Amino acid sequence: MKARLAAAGLLHAGPASGPAPPDQGDGSPDTARVSAAHSRARERVDRQRQLLRPVGWVLVAIVVTAGLNSHPAPGPSGARLGVSLALAGYAAAVAATVAVAWARRGYLFQVVLIGLIGGCGVALAASPAPEPAEPGRGAGGPAGNPALAGGWRVELEVPG
DSSP: HHHHHHHTSOOSSSOOSSOOOOOOOOOOOHHHHHHHHHHHHHHHHHHHHHHHHHHHHHHHHHHHHHHHTSSSSSSSHHHHHHHHHHHHHHHHHHHTTGGGGGGGGGGHHHHHHHHHHHHHHHHHTSBBBBOOOTTSOOOOOOOOOOHHSSSOOOOOOOOO
């Protein structure tokens, strides 16, 4: 079996040639070359993030505009308070994710913000839609608010 693995290049018979790689597991500092590579990678990620920052603000503007024009509109009580809190939470979470320091935060912080963005989106999508103005124009009630979900809702009427 070992012969087959070695023939396929999956098993090396002898010790590796060349110098042994330095052991960085002991907490010793990186070499200047490795530090420079990490610095360039961090700068590249920061440039990419700054290029995408306007996209985050456009998304906030779209969701907040849709939320302000939705029914129920944001307000101080009831379902309107839920829409207000969800819009505020969404805007704050996206504002934190487009900040330069986002990449330097820990993974737990990033996961919490991503969950908050998703949770606010679900809360906005689940906000009750208004009852239809005309009979036979689709279902209203707690079926969701497609304008805030950013999607379309297809409704079929079954002939009676």
